[in-house]
Amino acid sequence: MNSIVKNTALALGLTVGLGMGMAPLAMAEGDAAAGQTKAAQCGACHGADGNSPAPTFPKLAGQGEKYLLKQIMDIKSGAREVPQMVGQLDNFNEQDMADIAAYFSSQNMQLSGSKPMKVKLNSGDTVDGLKLGRNIFRAGNPETGVPACMGCHSPTGKGNAPAGFPRLSGQYAEYVETQLKAFRSGARANDGETRVMRTVAKQLSDAEISAVADYVAGLMPAPTSE
Template identity: 70%
Template structure:
């Protein structure tokens, strides 16, 4: 079995396994979370739609995913320098409430741009077409599975499974995260290492193209 089909099996197996787990209902109180999230507004906006690409949009990312990121950042499992100390005074219920609040907010689309990307062989290709192909079908030659297997065909993610929405996110932020997974500087994708496995096989051109494409995906 070549690396492509091994990765397809990995992703499908994870999706099937997650689908059999009785996920808990939302634990947070969004109304309480709105009050507690006031200090988040400076970077992420009052409704989770960050005004600048230096900070990710966290509106509509899914409560399970958001809660995990907050917990991981507080516990030091995910290194985000701008967040150091920001969560120290929040307990578990606070984090659940904040996650519930931002998960309930609609994300504003960033949109894609018409770009060209240069492949490793020197060829320049249409970035949107290339990004769409990679997102939907992956790259069989390098063993990269399509992103939509976990993040859905419309980029809305899978909230119960903890897979975040990508549609509408800043492409610059997605690009930074993919490169962090590839470099191994972001490691909080769990024991399955799904994102690190996929990102390790992505070229710079592929990362730029797919990040730009998914930023403009709509339902």
């Protein structure tokens, strides 16, 4: 019980830190209708509606507007290095980027889906990947200090749009895995001064990363009430 309480407290602490570290101080208000036209050039990689055709590129559809805008701004400024995006945002101002974020956020993400898999732990044991992924997502790993992913990303993986926490449910497992490893190595470092994702990812093994990435790919967010 003590480890669960400790882990929950850590998750709540990270939630506060992540919200402060990831949100820009001020953002333009996006216009989804205007963003549809401006996002046309994004469609080649991310799909016209934000459902990218390949796991190399993330799905943007249904992602939180606040989170999307921060990532777009970070990529343009160089705070987040994405080689494929070099020069793609040069002609966009902040309003353009806000409109694009609003457009993709308004679209519906198509679920990638999970797949049965076995993963090999550092101990040498081979375990069910989906079960391990579910455990990490819902309860973390008290032994290594990893908090439950759902503490920030919600029990259904839909994220927390107002706080700027990204949606994970339905995203390509390959993409989620790549980003977690980038945070772990420090290659991606735009998680703010609190270094929340780098701190968490540093404690995750390859097996845990693969398992949780596969698990969230099949999560279905609860429907939102109109």
